[in-house]
Amino acid sequence: METNIQSSNYAHANKVIQLTIKVMVVTIFFGYIMIWVMMPTNTFWLHWLPRIHSATDSSYFGPQQGGNILIYTSPILLIAIMSCIYLHLENKHPQHQNKPKNTWEQVQEQPAIIRGPLGIINWTEFMFLCMFVTLLIWSFSAYIHAMFATITTQSASRMREKLWEVKLDSIALMLGLIGNICLSLLFFPVTRGSPVLRLLGLTSESTIKYHIWIGNLTMVFFTAHGLCYTIFWGKTRQITQMMKWEKIGISNVAGEVGLITGIAIWLTSISRIRRNIFELFFYTHHLYILFVVFFILHVGFSYIWITLPGFYLFLIDRVVRFLQSQQKVRLVSARVLPCQVVELNFSKTRGLEYNPTSLIFVNVPSISKHQWHPFSVTSSSNLDDEKISVVIKSEGSWSRKLYEELSLPSPVDHLQVSVEGPYGPSSINFHQYDKLVMFSGGSGITPFISIIRELLHMANNPNNNNNTPEILLIPSFKKSSHLAMLDLILPISGTTLDISRLKLQIRPYITQEIGHTTEEQHLYKTIWFKPNSLDAPISPILGRNNWIFLGIIIVFSFVISLVFIAVFTRFYIYPIDRGTNMIYSYSLRSVFSMVFVCTAIGVTVSIAFLWNKKRNLKEMGQVQMTDLPTPLASPGLSSWYYNADREMRSLPYESFVGSTDVKYGERPDFKKILKESEGSNIGVLVSGPKKMRQNVAAICSSGLSKNLHFQSISFNW
Template sequence: MHPPPPPPPPPSHEGNKIIRAAIMAVIAAVFAGYLLLWVMMPTKTFSITWLTEIRAKTTSTYYGTYQGATYLVFTFPVLFIAVLGCVYLHLGKKLRDNHTKGTNGKHRLATWKRPVIIKGLGIVSRIELAFFLMFIALIVWNVATYLNIGFAKITAQSGEKVWEAKLDMAALKLGLVGNIALSFLFFPVTRGSSVLPIFGLTSEASVKYHIWLGHIVLTIFTAHGLCYIIFWAATHQLSEVHIYIYIYIYIYIYIFFFLSHTLHFFKLSRGQIILRSFPESDCRMLKWKNNTGVSNVAGELSLLAGLVLWITTFPRIRRKMFELFFYTHHLYILFVLFFVLHIGISFASIMLPGFFLFMIDRYLRFLQSRRGVRLMSARVLPCETVELNFSKSKGLSYPPTSIMFINVPSISKLQWHPFTITSSSNLESDKISVMIKGEGSWSKKLYNLLASPSSVVRLDASIEGPYGPASTNFLRHDLLVMISGGSGVTPFISIIQELIHTSETLNEKTPKVLLITAFKNSADLTMLDLILPISGAPSKFSNLGLQIEAYVTREKQPTTQQKTTTRTVWFKPSPSDAPLTPILGQNNWLWLGAIISSSFIVYLIFIGILTRFYIYPIDHNTNMIYSSSSRAVLHILFLCIGIVIAATAGFLKNKSRNAKESVQIRNMEGATPMTSPNSLYYNADRELESLPHESISQCINVHYGERPDLKRFLFERKESSVGVLVCGPKKLRHEAANICSSGLADNLHFESISFSW
């Protein structure tokens, strides 16, 4: 027998690298120009020279006088970056970026990536802090420039005092500045975004940017509304009753802000307000349209929706009453809708790109969540923790630390909860797993459901995702120190499994791994059993230098109940369930780029035809006859139609391909083995000894009644590059960040993995 011929050498990726570098250069240039527009926007050069010339060249009977210029200046650059980013990420899938090493652990941006703890912002790197301060400087620059130019035009006029005119001007300019932050608000929460990965960001890690921007947006818009209320009251354009109403609203909002841990806010609404008759013509706040084409009522409704949404986002409300936060957060739909009706579609198109990309992502998530996913089994741990194992196609790959959102209709039809994926798509090509700790009401219901032997025979579930970084660079370090608390160990399980695959299957050198984990009780130690999957793990992993230091903080010694059987639950399959597959197939980034471009083209075609043959004959680009609100509603309608047409076509095209693979997987799986037709537990007596459990146990050192000394563990490491990954309670993350940012050890590179926001 002759040995099989060696596999052909892998194709050179130098061409892809050159193309990617060229694409990134173009993206950087376009993004720099886009930011320059925001800097120049409040100046006379932009409004008088640049914008006037652009409008003169883009005025048409298809898009009016102003719309074409807005598309060209603010909408097209962002969509162009998004589409180019899709091509960039598609080419990156062919490169093994996650297996690239740094140069002796030396990083040009190492100093800038060191963590800084800022009260109110949490743990941020110096790069993040620098960009945050530059963004604040941009806001201040715009406010100062707008007011300086606007106030210079105000002179004493009959019937209006100078301070009143300045207040009116300040209210208007605050609204313009608020649109800057609003334009960036939806980028961080677009989970399948092509914009975030090209800048090395993930949607989960970018949630904090969304929180910062949300506070800035609603602070500015609240000041915008207050200034107008004071102005209307001073100029006798506001009835007495509405003065009282607005005073009550804002007082209650800020009382709730400072006392958000109580429910007294909801009782304050019982205060009696005596409504009096008033002349409608004297009250500008009740007019849908004034002489500037702006709808006051729509603006008030938008602000009211934003305020209700805002007050439920503060940590004390969000953590103690998550369901209230979850449901009220959907008021963003009313907030954006009335915002567009308030200012008209032309000016709203400035913030349109971010929201447009978010809507595409949201609709694709909706399509993905309509179909149930095949839940194969669950491991029920004695520490009120379960591991859910879903079937997936082999073509679905994801990097370590990815997350996915899960919905279980039998618990809640509306709630979706994010969980970290604990499996490796390379180690287990046909399964995807998550670990869920019973800490909240939803997760406790799930655990109780699975812990009862006679409660369920099958469990319906839907999934959105997975979502993760475009690439990881864990292999660039000589040592990985993973520090976790409680269920914070979940992202590290996926990293360890990926490293096991790299070292044992690919025979590549991997960094040593030191896992420092703290648990409250000894029963929580069973979470470490999930490091090795039920199937797919090698018989041993001697090539991986794994050391686990486990601390049990609330017990002085091992308990007799520490070793409790971990039960494996097998679920009956359903013909309607299918393995989890990529929603847009293997070439998902190319499909996303096609959907972004084609949906916007469909929108432009529809709105161009409507404007040319219906709106233009009415007002001839004067924008004075045809209702601005009606125009905005039509734009929103056709924008949604374009998204539905393009995204549905892409989804259905890939669904047919995924269906063929799903049938093949079901045929290979066959019937789920069960001891009897009604049995829920299959091989329930199978202990973890059937796995290479001894290899794991040899790596674990358990300490009782103490907490880890992080300074000793980190400062004693002499490797040239030490990656410090932390996931767990806020206090633990801050302690590790302080150590890494102290400057006493230059070889420590900190990265916080936080899912608590």
């Protein structure tokens, strides 16, 4: 009884702390937004900014740098730190994280826009999108009004320039300032382990579309910024300005190099190039490093603090990912299906936990040393605590080479692989529904496999009280041979759980065949790989308490960066600026500042990584290197490699497909299926082509039934 009371008190205190953190985050966020709203006004420049500069003026940072750190960088990093604390508490109190969503939370996840350039947008995303667009429009109009108010014919004649030339100069500056707003948000969506996104219930794979569109806007404004200045210099006979690299102030050459680099990234990111010439897109995209470096050299490091927070968090995440990617992981087995699909099964430590619909990025050096590709996790960390699985369909040159390598009559007995992740939602709420209706197209079924496995574990949990929702899976395949993907619903090693407790119905559709074919009788291979002493199970890169460690990294790396910059400024730059008539070069100051920030992040992340690596070694030792299942072992084989051909009508296939009615030559009638679904609270999940997701979203938003709650699962890479 006393233990239950303590647990209840802990849960209550935990809830109060999380609510307090949310209130603080919202307060800081709106204060931060207010700075951006006021930034284009005379009130900000003539009244607020001078007071901020006078309050932060010191020989350690200077007035401009200190003020920018205080009002632009610190708020976002503080939000990220508090998000880490919130997520840590959420992980430590799972019964709170899995609580049913209230009506307001359900409304926030409903589609607000179904068809448009950004795809399906829910109300939460719509709210932030409106705020962003409003900020851009307001900033544009406010800058134009403030700048043009001081431009007259007399003022232009005093500068020996025409009126339109002076206005063009102001427009060019304004375009650069608007581009900075976009740049400040550019890196948030691609920070895979971002605590800020997790706090909002978002993931990098769901927000990658915003990175694409913010990137487009950034380059539109910066390109227009550069063109306007080029025209202005040409018309006013100042074309030599293009060749100047000023020691103090703006460096034009650095800006031009950065712009050219950005345009190269922009052009190779066009959808057709990205999908058809992926290697060109992939390698060119790494030029973002040069783009950021030359942008900093262009405006100076004192100014870059305005747009730095997003890139700062991205840089921490990138170093963490780099350290994880250097480890070779243990690939245990592979299932090779005749429909050109491969399931890879990796070994993992028990300490690595993840939620359904998570992703991992996979690199196979024998195919490409530098390419990383994202794939949905099909396993459940609760159902199989020593394995993690992904399914890969041959839809591109990289995946096709992998399939060909594993489908050879005598495939390799060891495959070197590295991974990054897994990355996924911070919580799951599938159990809150009475029924789950899941529509998938092709390989879109893979995230649903992880959900089904998780619900299978829940259905067999004695503490669950039989609250597992009914599941209706509607997969659509082009050919009947693709039905073999349903064989992946259960793990390769099988399960001892009672499958009958899972209330699962499967209604497959074959869209490009009008009847049963013999293709589905083809054989598939199960390959067990020989272990390597250099390979290790996948483990949590920052340990079980990864969010706390991430918060510590943010705090210490930022503090160390400030200490380095402050000491360098006070004892080296400040004496030079004060003791002579010369001012220390802005470019050199920026270079040293970049080195200090990168060094602080690299050292801090490395220490955290090494600390947790030692702790993970104990768990790695618990994973048996000899985990080849004995039922499949052949006494005639002395090596660890085993290649077992099995007919596709295995236990899972017979259980889940043999008793179902496969529909040939037709597509599912989404409206009819949803209308006939019974339940007061139905979750509708869609993973597949864009048109499928849009059609189902339109039905759920049409008012057909108030009990339908839509959720789209997609990744636009």
